[in-house]
Amino acid sequence: MTKLRVHALAVSLDGFATGEGRTTEAPFGHAGPRLMQWFFPTRTFVSMTGHDSEAEGLGTTGVDDAFAAATNVGIGAEIMGRGKFGPQTGPWPDEAWQGWWGEEPPFHSPVVVLTHHPRPDLVLGETTFMFRDASPHEALALATELAGGLDVRLGGGPSVVRAFLEADLVDHLHVVVVPIVLGRGVRLWDGLEGLEERFAIETVASPTGVVHHVFTRAPR
């Protein structure tokens, strides 16, 4: 059965999953790259971004990489908030802008982009962005169909993850707590009082200083 999975969602000690003041130049606002600094040295990330064979065998292979690698296993489609596609809000000012992800986005699957302002599907390499004004249940139904028997990844950002957690649609939630205090931005945990009652939680601290929490939903 298709599961809905959240992977590598990084939050600060004070629970912010993204910073304040997001722009095209600063997708994470004042947080900058700090929430993902644990991810960049991993073999998984290096091999995603490296050119040709030069990236082969490079990168760390410890617990951070194990979690990074799990992100892509068995995924057939993604659901993301509009903010993960681009910084715009309201009606699209320019449909020619093709998002933050370049000509070969790393999703390699259908991606349902949640927005109140639908626009035509956008095919970039192996990724198809589908812009839909849909509830969590509707988006999951569509993505499940697109995933063809594989799982669906819920790609964030935090407000979207929160909405799906509130609707109790998330089966697997991997949160990475980074030891920084951001002070402002968008919080992950707001409105989720008692979340732990619906999940088994496993926790491991990485030698790099981050803490991986895996929330596994009790079988339905």
Added chain:
Amino acid sequence: MTKLRVHALAVSLDGFATGEGRTTEAPFGHAGPRLMQWFFPTRTFVSMTGHDSEAEGLGTTGVDDAFAAATNVGIGAEIMGRGKFGPQTGPWPDEAWQGWWGEEPPFHSPVVVLTHHPRPDLVLGETTFMFRDASPHEALALATELAGGLDVRLGGGPSVVRAFLEADLVDHLHVVVVPIVLGRGVRLWDGLEGLEERFAIETVASPTGVVHHVFTRAPR
């Protein structure tokens, strides 16, 4: 040199160090005992509360107990907020009430209780509660003198710890993150953006599910 140390300050995943709705009957508000559940099974706690020899050798002795035991080593005085003494606010309705801690409080040292409403010192067993309207710097100067060359423990609550962190007076900060989402209460991290820049941070996850963070202040 005397250090100011915070130990075993437990917070939820969403950063609340105490719940909402504190009363005499519910010192932690709606959080109940959940933030300290990691602490109760430790040998350190069992031997603090056990009667005579029957508690000898009982209790867990893993990483949680190691951190629990470190709480009391080399401490000569404590500073605490009024809320850790009792739930009252404003002028003391009744000085006959002697706080939450019984006839032999577990501090065994002078304790500076920060309050805008001073009252006479209160001696209970080996503990002397001294009620002072003092700034963090003033309270630390007094407690340092009382500690007689040993360290001073900053006992909480979260608002008090925050004030001392803002004043950059804390040398050692042990925070325990408990995998629950409280949703409401008093937050520890508010107003402390960039705190990590002043500390080295070491993190370990306990098999019991909590995560211990040790913040060590760079030498002055």
